[in-house]
Amino acid sequence: MPLPSPEELRAARDSTVDDVVAPGLSVLFCGINPSLMSAVTGHHFARPGNRFWPVLRLSGFTPRQLAPAEQGELLSYGLGITNVVARATARADEVSAAEFREGGRVLREKVARLQPGWLAVVGVTAYRVAFAEPKARIGPQERTIGETGIWVLPNPSGLNAHWTARTMAEEYGRLRTAAG
Template sequence: MRARHLARRCFGDCHAIPRRLGDFANRLVQWRSAKSVRSLAQVRQTTPQRSDGDCAKPETTLPDYLAPGLDIVLVGINPGAYSVRAGHYYARPGNRFWKAANRAGLFGEPLEPEADARVLEFGIGLTDVVKRPTPTARDLRAADYRRWAPVLKEKVRRFQPRIVCFQGIGSYRNYLRYGEGLSAPPRPRPGRQARALEFSVVFLVPSPSGLNTLYSFEDLVNCYRQLRALRDEIRSA
């Protein structure tokens, strides 16, 4: 009796071993699969996202929002490092662009930095004179304008907006120097400019950066209102 009992116990345990090994193997596969998924998620989260901007490292700048025949193309100085990290134009809280443009009614509805791509819905584009990001515009070099000003000129020639609005007096002068070949460009005043860019009217707005203390918030609002009025005038012509 004892021998039969031991035989049955051994027989049962021998059959249980493969099942236990199978359970262990399944758990091992599941653990490895879960680990692989976590690793893949980490890679996806840390992999830089490429953008459409013209830059030696496209993933480190902001994309251009351009299309043929826009009413206005707003041209910033260059992407700020803060905005590039945020992934949106004029994203730094101290920048006055969105608040001033919204107050002036430049868009069909109030927009925030996170909705910057939607400007195209209202016939407006976004780009920069220089696409290399820096902490501030003061960190730009002459070589940056020498490289990028001709690129901007080609973009305007390609997309032919009705109005090109430079947002920054100094950056417009640097564009004239390195994009149009003017050795001593005059210091312009905000508003419509006498000189066209290709077939586009040029309008100048002071830099909306919070570091620009020469122009108040109301000054910026008035400039954007004039820009809106010019757009409406050209539309109806």
């Protein structure tokens, strides 16, 4: 698939990407907000260099590496994807704290309705703001949403150089084990 043009990317600003969800999932992964590439393609974690799809395979969530265009297959593994903030931006730092807080409110309602076993927020900073938990760390959280546990995972963005695909896969694997 050819890369989108600069015009296509600009036009995608503030658009949304449909959730990949169903009731009763094992894990609902939650990104920060869609990239412009995701908004253009309609696929989550579509930016080249994003490590979400490789890390899902490395951690054992999927038997092979899925492409972003295959995101619908996640449902067959009991997995889904949503975002804290729905609107697409070029960078996550374009999202305000107020948007994160409102996104957290909407996310809690969505989780209460869908009742996944786990909500996995991929980005500790987004989780801290959206859930008013300024000291949260990577890993399982004490907070729950009804019966749904919450796990904060490292952000798979290629910009997150602190984590390698292998170390991310170890943390994602801990969640996979907990999810059964």
